[in-house]
Amino acid sequence: MSDASTPNSSVSRRRFWQVGACALGASLGGWGVWEAAKRSSQTTASPVIPAKATDYTPTEVMDLLTRGNERFTQGNMRAPNRNLERLKEVATQQAPFAAFLGCADSRVPIEIVFDQGFGDLFVTRIAGNVANPEIIGSLEFGTAILGAKVLFVLGHTSCGAVGAAMRGEEVPGQISTLFQHLRPAVRPARGDVAQAIRENVRHQANLVAESSPVIARLVREGRLRVAGGVYDLQSGRVEPVDL
């Protein structure tokens, strides 16, 4: 039964795709337009910028991140280093110029927010961007071993983890294990979620900088800068937070 039906269904699938493709071509104004669109997408391919941590100072990395976020919010993304050429370049070694601690929220994809690509950023993400021991260990790896020049803690507006910790409500499973890391930031904010989000960035950044002797030494020697900011879900802009 299946032997007999397979060729027929395969033919009908082919026919479906042929018809579908013709219909799509026609809806775009014919194959000429289709081919022109293909050529256009090739000429605007992601540029490869051989960015390495050793090429930059912490101040220059802050400038790269600021300009990347500006391109993103203005709709001028270059989407650098997002192609197979860059993938191959960094396949055997990496030297990301910035390390991040961000929230796991699906609306805060850090490479996109800062308009960067493969091998540029060493990103750790966890709900509420909290600095637990495993996260601190990962950030030590990104900075002391891989050489990132900036360690950036990125919170975001309407953070569900910060809001839940503030309300102290009952949550399923092990979600509440995050609350212990968030309480020192949410308590002083007295119900102001926006302030708690900024305070949480400040608290987690200072925690990383002070509790890790490895990171503290890099900062002392001027080889690393710790910075913080809050990503606005509405505008895409990252507002700096004074630590």
Ligand SMILES: [Zn+2]
């Ligand atoms: Zn969040």
